[in-house]
Amino acid sequence: xxxxxxxxxxxxxxxxxxxxxxxxxxxxxxxxxxxxxxxxxxxxxxxxxxxxxxxxxxxxxxxxxxxxxxxxxxxxxxxxxxxxxxxxxxxxxxxxxxxxxxxxxxxxxxxxxxxxxxxxxxxxxxxxxxxxxxxxxxxxxxxxxxxxxxxxxxxxxxxxxxxxxxxxxxxxxxxxxxxxxxxxxxxxxxxxxxxxxxxxxxxxxxxxxxxxxxxxxxxxxxxxxxxxxxxxxxxxxxxxxxxxxxxxxxxxxxxxxxxxxxxxxxxxxxxxxxxxxxxxxxxxxxxxxxxxxxxxxxxxxxxxxxxxxxxxxxxxxxxxxxxxxxxxxxxxxxxxxxxxxxxxxxxxxxxx
Amino acid sequence: xxxxxxxxxxxxxxxxxxxxxxxxxxxxxxxxxxxxxxxxxxxxxxxxxxxxxxxxxxxxxxxxxxxxxxxxxxxxxxxxxxxxxxxxxxxxxxxxxxxxxxxxxxxxxxxxxxxxxxxxxxxxxxxxxxxxxxxxxxxxxxxxxxxxxxxxxxxxxxxxxxxxxxxxxxxxxxxxxxxxxxxxxxxxxxxxxxxxxxxxxxxxxxxxxxxxxxxxxxxxxxxxxxxxxxxxxxxxxxxxxxxxxxxxxxxxxxxxxxxxxxxxxxxxxxxxxxxxxxxxxxxxxxxxxxxxxxxxxxxxxxxxxxxxxxxxxxxxxxxxxxxxxxxxxxxxxxxxxxxxxxxxxxxxxxxxxxxxxxxxxxxxxxxxxxxxxxxxxxxxxxxxxxxxxxxxxxxxxxxxxxxxxxxxxxxxxxxxxxxxxxxxxxxxxxxxx
Numbered sequence: 001x002x003x004x005x006x007x008x009x010x011x012x013x014x015x016x017x018x019x020x021x022x023x024x025x026x027x028x029x030x031x032x033x034x035x036x037x038x039x040x041x042x043x044x045x046x047x048x049x050x051x052x053x054x055x056x057x058x059x060x061x062x063x064x065x066x067x068x069x070x071x072x073x074x075x076x077x078x079x080x081x082x083x084x085x086x087x088x089x090x091x092x093x094x095x096x097x098x099x100x101x102x103x104x105x106x107x108x109x110x111x112x113x114x115x116x117x118x119x120x121x122x123x124x125x126x127x128x129x130x131x132x133x134x135x136x137x138x139x140x141x142x143x144x145x146x147x148x149x150x151x152x153x154x155x156x157x158x159x160x161x162x163x164x165x166x167x168x169x170x171x172x173x174x175x176x177x178x179x180x181x182x183x184x185x186x187x188x189x190x191x192x193x194x195x196x197x198x199x200x201x202x203x204x205x206x207x208x209x210x211x212x213x214x215x216x217x218x219x220x221x222x223x224x225x226x227x228x229x230x231x232x233x234x235x236x237x238x239x240x241x242x243x244x245x246x247x248x249x250x251x252x253x254x255x256x257x258x259x260x261x262x263x264x265x266x267x268x269x270x271x272x273x274x275x276x277x278x279x280x281x282x283x284x285x286x287x288x289x290x291x292x293x294x295x296x297x298x299x300x301x302x303x304x305x306x307x308x309x310x311x312x313x314x315x316x317x318x319x320x321x322x323x324x325x326x327x328x329x330x331x332x333x334x335x336x337x338x339x340x341x342x343x344x345x346x347x348x349x350x351x352x
Numbered sequence: 353x354x355x356x357x358x359x360x361x362x363x364x365x366x367x368x369x370x371x372x373x374x375x376x377x378x379x380x381x382x383x384x385x386x387x388x389x390x391x392x393x394x395x396x397x398x399x400x401x402x403x404x405x406x407x408x409x410x411x412x413x414x415x416x417x418x419x420x421x422x423x424x425x426x427x428x429x430x431x432x433x434x435x436x437x438x439x440x441x442x443x444x445x446x447x448x449x450x451x452x453x454x455x456x457x458x459x460x461x462x463x464x465x466x467x468x469x470x471x472x473x474x475x476x477x478x479x480x481x482x483x484x485x486x487x488x489x490x491x492x493x494x495x496x497x498x499x500x501x502x503x504x505x506x507x508x509x510x511x512x513x514x515x516x517x518x519x520x521x522x523x524x525x526x527x528x529x530x531x532x533x534x535x536x537x538x539x540x541x542x543x544x545x546x547x548x549x550x551x552x553x554x555x556x557x558x559x560x561x562x563x564x565x566x567x568x569x570x571x572x573x574x575x576x577x578x579x580x581x582x583x584x585x586x587x588x589x590x591x592x593x594x595x596x597x598x599x600x601x602x603x604x605x606x607x608x609x610x611x612x613x614x615x616x617x618x619x620x621x622x623x624x625x626x627x628x629x630x631x632x633x634x635x636x637x638x639x640x641x642x643x644x645x646x647x648x649x650x651x652x653x654x655x656x657x658x659x660x661x662x663x664x665x666x667x668x669x670x671x672x673x674x675x676x677x678x679x680x681x682x683x684x685x686x687x688x689x690x691x692x693x694x695x696x697x698x699x700x701x702x703x704x705x706x707x708x709x710x711x712x713x714x715x716x717x718x719x720x721x722x723x724x725x726x727x728x729x730x731x732x733x734x735x736x737x738x739x740x741x742x743x744x745x746x747x748x749x750x751x752x753x754x755x756x757x758x759x760x761x762x763x764x765x766x767x768x769x770x771x772x773x774x775x776x777x778x779x780x781x782x783x784x785x
Contacts, residue, residue: 040560040563066562066563067563071590071593072586072589072590072593074586074589074590076552076582076583076586077552077555077583077586077587077589077590080549080551080552080553080555080556080583080586080587081552081553081555081556081559081590082556083552083553083556084493084552084553084554084555084556084557084558084559084560084570085556085557085559085560086556087541087553087556087557088491088556088557088560088561088564089560090560090563090564092556104582107546107549107583108549108552108583111544111546111549112544112546112549112553116542117755117756117757117758118527118755118756119524119527119528119532119534119542119544120524120534120536120542121523121524121525121527121534121755122755123534123535123536123542124534124536124541124542125758156756157756157757159757179758180758181757181758225761268761269757269761269762270761270762270763272762272763273762
């Protein structure tokens with residue numbers, strides 16, 4: 001939290017506003033549409049209506065129908081068309097309305113966008129930022145709650161980025177749009193309107209009262225591949241991203257655990273140095289993500305930590321994740337890796 | 353059988369039993385071939401609507417077959433593009449070069465110089481004539497049998513062969529399967545092995561061109577078998593929704609490896625008629641008629657360039673050879689089919705047309721064929737100086753890790769170091785064998 005405030009001050013232009021994540025994303029898109037005439041925003045309902053989550057509100061009115069437009073309900077088409085636009089020289093920012101719907105476009109992402117630079121030996125590239133809300137906690141049932149990030153981290157040539165604060169969302173999204181590689185930008189929709197403690201029966205705190213929602217005016221970037229130290233600590237390292245950063249932070253605070261929490265921010269490229277340094281310092285590592293457990297990104301993180309920090313570890317690496325089931329509508333909070341699951345894992349880690 | 357909800361009732365009582373239809377081609381190996389069921393339209397009889405017409409005006413042309421060259425080797429009707437003899441001779445020269453190139457590369461594969469090759473014998477017009485009807489900077493998104501586009505655009509043969517041999521001259525760094533060329537300089541998009549993926553990409557490129565107020569259009573080629581892919585239908589939807597300046601060419605060569613066109617739906621309708629449901633202009637064309645191919649591609653290009661809309665063209669042709677060097681068509685189709693194909697051979701038909709015009713003769717043809725063969729042979733020898741597939745590793749190991757991302761991330765740096773260490777151990781002091 002203190003690093004956030006310092007970052008903002010370092011941005012230097014003085015002006016800042018308290019935005020929620022939706023407004024911060026809108027702000028980033030607005031700035032990039034203004035700065036670069038090759039930036040195009042498209043997706044289902046993103047134009048006149050401004051997106052079902054309102055992330056693109058007002059942009060079509062400001063930049064016109066050929067810069068910000070609605071598309072047919074065809075994820076394969078949206079992403080395939082974006083590949084062609086990227087090859088032309090544009091920087092499309094397609095929206096997939098929910099991450100759960102990304103699968104019809106998977107081949108265009110995996111076989112085409114991700115490999116175009118490689119297979120053409122840089123003759124053609126596919127610079128695009130696929131924005132998509134992901135994760136559960138809003139009673140979306142199994143088709144509006146998935147966390148498919150691990151699928152994309154397995155694909156050579158794609159970058160996977162997940163913000164956890166409005167400040168990061170804006171700075172990271174600007175970096176993604178300027179990046180010459182295809183990027184998947186997953187937006188944790190549970191925290192669009194405010195940070196979430198994981199205690200589902202407690203009211204969510206609105207971003208407006210939260211220091212991490214202080215967003216500078218204008219253009220700034222957060223580099224891809226750099227984790228954020230949410231809190232410094234000695235007892236254990238927590239690796240998390242998106243919504244789970246806030247849940248882990250809240251649990252550690254409630255339990256009074258001196259945890260070093262790293263918000264990974266980008267899964268590919270991954271800040272391996274920050275992870276290694278922290279785990280070697282604390283000797284204990286807890287990985288938290290909302291996606292199902294088996295072959296989740298936590299498995300990769302666990303393997304990396306074990307390979308690189310084994311002789312510094314005081315206890316086996318722990319993973320807290322969703323269960324290996326689809327996201328059940330009525331049992332959503334039983335599925336969600338909340339404070340109880342995280343608390344037990346911390347107790348286990350610290351008792352070793 | 354799955355349990356029926358009303359289990360007490362006898363299955364199908366008093367109702368006709370349902371039957372699944374599985375398409376079957378008319379001829380299998382050993383069968384005598386009779387193509388009389390294929391309706392062949394009379395050349396010159398198909399109307400040529402205005403290029404800016406409403407898409408619905410092309411409905412009849414989605415079921416007919418646009419033809420120009422008649423049995424008398426003359427051009428007929430409103431689709432005659434009236435090309436001058438020099439252009440026709442240039443086209444014939446490209447045909448000859450494609451055929452000679454295919455012949456030599458096929459042999460090269462059999463000699464072990466490369467792993468794979470795909471001939472386009474019988475389909476030359478669908479790429480050469482189409483490419484000649486486009487502007488040289490119109491962007492093409494090809495499938496895997498459009499070598500004729502590169503030839504027509506003057507791409508260097510040695511570069512093509514370097515790619516096929518994956519040798520040290522291969523500018524794609526040995527990463528792509530042979531024939532999966534890419535040439536930005538020739539506005540030729542990188543070929544993908546995943547079918548039909550290039551169709552929405554072409555539409556996206558065309559949309560981008562329109563967004564930027566450019567004047568260039570896009571064209572894409574897809575086999576009739578791959579029109580079953582979702583990508584093709586997404587492409588049609590986007591093309592019509594945004595009135596994209598794009599041409600969607602469907603090459604109906606009757607066979608998708610061993611699956612005949614019936615498995616892509618040809619028993620019920622034509623591929624050109626796919627256009628109708630989307631509100632695209634559609635044309636069904638004799639793909640072995642060089643003049644008809646040129647004329648229709650030019651019609652669609654003019655239409656796109658004038659913001660009058662996208663066009664779906666079915667080029668009705670025949671895949672005279674196997675699918676690739678890995679395919680043996682004698683295992684699934686009658687060997688007679690190729691000779692009996694009622695629309696003839698595009699090269700012979702164009703040659704005979706030029707002769708009928710008094711602009712060509714057999715001696716000049718023989719001379720051209722000889723020169724072309726020599727040219728391809730010389731290019732092959734030149735390319736072989738850069739190596740052939742399997743004779744050593746032509747690309748430095750580090751290139752394996754380059755271009756995955758714009759910048760090399762830590763994990764790829766580590767893996768590149770590992771590959772270098774392994775090279776020292778495995779490959780005789782680091783020298784490729």
